[in-house]
Amino acid sequence: MSSAQYLLENRPHSVAHLFLSRVEATPEREAYRHPVAVGDGGEEWRSLTWAQTARRVEAIAAGLLALGLRTEERVAISSSTRIEWILADMGVMCAGAAATAVYPSTNGEETAYILADSDSRAIFVENAEQLAKVTAHRDGLPGLRHAILFDPAPDAAGAGGLEVLTLAELERHGDEHLAKHPDAVRAAVRGIVPEQLATLIYTSGTTGRPKGVRLVHDCWSYQGAAQMATGLVLPDDVQFLWLPLSHVFGKALIAGQVQSGHVMAVDGRIDRIITNLPVVRPTIMASAPRVFEKVYNGIAARARAEGGAKYKIFRWAAKVARDHARTAQEQRAATGRSRIPLSLALQHALADRLVYGRIRAAFGGRLRGSASGSAALAPEIGYFFAGAGVNVLEGYGLTETSAACTVNPADDGRVGTVGKPLPGTEVRIAEDGEILLRGPGIMRGYHNLPDKTAEVLESDGWFRTGDIGEIDKDGYVRITDRKKDLFKTSGGKYVAPTEIESRFKAACPFASNILVIGNGRNYCTALITLDESVIMPWAAANGLAGRAYADVVTSPEVHALVDGFVQRVNGDLQRWQTLKKFAVLPRDLDVEHGELTPSLKVKRPVVESAYAGLVEAMYEGSREA
Known part of the structure; x- marks a missing residue:
């Protein structure tokens, strides 16, 4: 045994x-x-x-x-x-x-x-x-x-x-x-x-x-x-816990x-995360994708503000990080070893001295792994951090599974997947693509709701997650979308909005939230919000200094900026997936307005209802089938 x-x-x-x-x-x-x-x-x-x-x-x-x-x-x-x-x-x-x-x-x-x-x-x-x-x-x-x-x-x-x-x-x-x-x-x-x-x-x-x-x-x-x-x-770990308990x-x-029995440093104040990291110097930390997105956007914004050679160095280093991580992952999957071509290895070593070391230092300098869950991490951001030596281990779980049921192994993580099942947990894919789970971590039901329990828990212990996914030949699980979020255009084409949203967040360093819309419509549109801490410095440097956030993000200049990223994403999508129109909202989504859950997931019906006028305006004059 x-x-x-x-x-x-x-x-x-x-x-x-x-x-x-x-x-x-x-x-x-x-x-x-x-x-x-x-x-x-x-x-x-x-x-x-x-x-x-x-x-x-x-x-x-x-x-x-x-x-x-x-x-x-x-x-x-x-x-x-x-x-x-x-x-x-x-x-x-x-x-x-x-x-x-x-x-x-x-x-x-x-x-x-x-x-x-x-x-x-x-x-x-x-x-x-x-x-x-x-x-x-x-x-x-x-x-x-x-x-x-x-x-x-x-x-x-x-x-x-x-x-x-x-x-x-x-x-x-x-x-x-x-x-x-x-x-x-x-x-x-x-x-x-x-x-x-x-x-x-x-x-x-x-x-x-x-x-x-x-x-x-x-x-x-x-x-x-x-x-x-x-x-x-591991027993000798120091973990930094800031996630909501x-x-x-x-x-x-x-x-x-x-x-x-390892050490747990506990402080849930979100505004203290960056300050605490070099003090705690954790070896492990769990986080949500939004944190890594904000860290990446912040790094990119600072480099852009410095301009000239420093920005060019950052962009080069970011590409090297992604290329190195992607190559290492592909080689491990094919041969079991991370064989890196000499030229790429030399570039990576130089980029490490110029850029990556400072990124690792911002996380405390000792981080051997950071589990990420609750939503999908954009692959391009995952590859960036992997190449920079910040090992982000995506996992998957729900409240109904007592959190993690799959996770990427620290020594063989694969960006774009949520890893392999935890020992003792079974995963299979139903005929319609839904992920089913069984194991000791599965809930025993919904409190006072036997009918709701029966909808998701089979008599043989299998739990219906509501997520669509696949399992590759090596046992890694990939989430492709939330079953209830999949929609069909009026032309009969299925669209997975999460895929498009993830691509946009990876492409646009100013992005905070995006909601892709198109159910029953003849094309896709999006509601987009921008990260204030990143867009405002850009605005100050591009003739919009002194304006309020709401004025900046709804300005023609910012619309043109965002449109450039939308077109970049559209270039990699099927015709029926492309975003024909978009609207930048005057404020970010938040928990207080009921638009985000406490775990920062977008409440799609709430947002669509709140901005129904903007949505309808994007479809004015279109022919609905």
Whole structure:
């Protein structure tokens, strides 16, 4: 039996069991780093060992037991990514309860819907703002009894009829409970079985109400074991975690970290990512494609602003990076070795000294791999980073699969694919091209929605993903589009909008979001938004200085600029795929307007409805079949 197979077959009953085993095995090793405010506006990173983490987790778990929480009762968490989120979540699991994850950006009405649908009995909230969203809808939440604040708030006690505690107070109650019942938490953990509910994560939902995905303890135990078995995580790693822990991707990373015992640096402030990277100096990091797109666009914009020889050097180095990565990948696939022609190898070595070293330094200088998920990464951007020595490992997963179910191996990644199935996960392609999955990480159903569950879960365990894809001869999975996003033009031609959108983002360094439209129409069009941090410097250098963002992006000059990139993309598309018209929107899409999910996926129906006038204008005078 291989070590990977042994690890999978002997995984613990729960992450709570795994956590206690980790603490026992490496009590004095560093577990977490997190920023703490000091002095007048300053901050410093502090550490927790596994033993110190365990003391706080046990106190939180005991505090919840003292409040009367019973097995599988739900405890919600509404907070940005921070160390307290992890401590609270682990405390919930060690108490035998189940966590309901709530995005802090979720509005009050939808937060109340999630709390009511999950029947959450208590909630951890980050601050007074999150608490206010709950108390404003208190009448519709009769089962909610307790709120625990991470950040103390004046006059919060008894808000909305809730018992409100600070996290410190809950931990003190837990210590008192342990003094009387020292084995309380250990007994709760011993009682957890693999099929016991651990987490309810509500799909962010590009359409309709979110659905609660039921993930049991075995889902997370499997995730931890599978990540370790594939070498995605190693005991000596330092991982930088900034992804939202309310999202399944972030939660799965914690399972892998507890399994391997590596260090996790935790700070969810998006505006601190670039500042934190050279401080944390991670060896691994997970991200979303939008981050790599923004980094690439920023690098290209700075080079363009410097102009002259420096811009020429960057463009040359970018081409060399792509050529080197593409050649290495093709050679590995064909021969098992990355044979690079001497001339290209020499160019790559020179480009490394001139350009790539600085790119790697921006990521901290030690990054051996960065997992990317939640959406497709444009291949040209993937090849660029691979050639520059930043190993972006695309993977694939859904909330319903407890995150990753396929991932690219670190030593043989293939740009344009989402890698191979994790050990223990099966993948097959249905007759209509839909990707089907089966394995321990698959959800046990949608909460309170048996009919919806039956639509996607077959009786033999296969899960219908709703994604269209293919598997190549070497077992690598490729996603071609979202099944529900495929559309047919009035001429009867099928169009995969994601493919066109990905090509445009790779070609246009100013792009932020793009939505390709054409269902039932006789040609394709697009709604496009531009990255303010990149387009505004261009505007200042091209006669548009002093204008507001909305004026810049809707100007004839910017329309002509974007049109050049549209025509470049059109040159590589089939006639029926080409974009005949486009409109640049006066602002970017965002979560606040309901146009993006909290995981930054575009809500197509919402955007099309909001800009219906612009869409119809692009089809005025066209003949519809």
